[in-house]
Amino acid sequence: MIEQIERAIERQDYPGATSLLQKLMQQEPENPWSDYYVARLQEANGELQTAIESYRLLLRVALNPTITSKARQRIDRITKIKQQQREKALANSLAEPGNSEIGVLILEKISPELKQTAAQKFAKIMSIDPYNARLQLPSRSWRLYRTGKLGELKFYSSSLKKAEIPCFYASLAEIDRLKIYQVNYFESTIPKVTVVCYGRRGQQNKLIFDWQEVAQQVEGLLPVFDASLHSDVRGKIYRKSETIDYVQLRDLHLPGKKIILRLCDRNYQFKKGISFAKKSSIEPATTRINWNNLNKFLQQNLSEIPIQSDFTPFAETAIDFEEILRRIEPNINLLRREDSFWDAAFELYSGLIFLRNFQLH
Numbered sequence: 001m002i003e004q005i006e007r008a009i010e011r012q013d014y015p016g017a018t019s020l021l022q023k024l025m026q027q028e029p030e031n032p033w034s035d036y037y038v039a040r041l042q043e044a045n046g047e048l049q050t051a052i053e054s055y056r057l058l059l060r061v062a063l064n065p066t067i068t069s070k071a072r073q074r075i076d077r078i079t080k081i082k083q084q085q086r087e088k089a090l091a092n093s094l095a096e097p098g099n100s101e102i103g104v105l106i107l108e109k110i111s112p113e114l115k116q117t118a119a120q121k122f123a124k125i126m127s128i129d130p131y132n133a134r135l136q137l138p139s140r141s142w143r144l145y146r147t148g149k150l151g152e153l154k155f156y157s158s159s160l161k162k163a164e165i166p167c168f169y170a171s172l173a174e175i176d177r178l179k180i181y182q183v184n185y186f187e188s189t190i191p192k193v194t195v196v197c198y199g200r201r202g203q204q205n206k207l208i209f210d211w212q213e214v215a216q217q218v219e220g221l222l223p224v225f226d227a228s229l230h231s232d233v234r235g236k237i238y239r240k241s242e243t244i245d246y247v248q249l250r251d252l253h254l255p256g257k258k259i260i261l262r263l264c265d266r267n268y269q270f271k272k273g274i275s276f277a278k279k280s281s282i283e284p285a286t287t288r289i290n291w292n293n294l295n296k297f298l299q300q301n302l303s304e305i306p307i308q309s310d311f312t313p314f315a316e317t318a319i320d321f322e323e324i325l326r327r328i329e330p331n332i333n334l335l336r337r338e339d340s341f342w343d344a345a346f347e348l349y350s351g352l353i354f355l356r357n358f359q360l361h
Contacts, residue, residue, distance in 0.1 A: 099151030108166035121163035141310035144318040175351035185273035216253035220311035255358035265291040315345040
């Protein structure tokens, strides 16, 4: 009967093969070939992942060397088929219009209790070992995981979502198209909010909006680095870069206008427009005091608007992608002794939040 089952499968008579297999299992329930042909029929019906798992189980439990040899051959065959399907799907994705643009793939945070199962799926999709897969899956914040052409990122994003691994992708061109203005000062709030601001090219503008148009806020701290002299155990002098301060940023997202308003404690002109200083205070307000008062003002008017503040852990994953960060021109005009990729990382982070929540994928 085993030969009959094999011939039925070869001529693609799957109903006949199924019927013969059922008879075999009734007549010889202990026959080890039954499990092999169950897997063969799964494979023939296109259930490749189920079939490969059945073959792998056979390798662990079957004692018949002929069965285990055939199971290995079928595993190799399915592996090649799946690789060909993957390459074809990726090629089709890359061929779609616009999918040759450069973008980023972001992994969203996943709860620790789901991480073990997700890591197994992630490892298979990305062709890495499960241990490294677990390390790559974030539990604190978003993680910049991969860069490349949108077609490739779209392909991986689709595969990861099917495996219930939260992620999304975005093109750098989409982020670049966002209108980002750095606020000089709030001029008035009646009858509407008026801010004096400037764009990427330094042109000054006045923007009028309602508080209700702000749908999202983003906070971040940019480290300020400076080099100091140190000596090693042999007395040799060397320079070491250290964080000496932080620049505070807050972005207001206005999706209806496709605008991001950026406030920076170093650039905000506190002596102009609305005053945030306490009238009873006789001491001159420092930048920190002024910034805190500005934040209280914003909190009073935007108390119901969510704030995203996981920039630092995201930036720690993004800072090594220098090639991508060099492509980003941040609207954060700070006087620095040397350029910092942290500025571009914040531009990327805020832009991704805007696109993720209001526009995209």
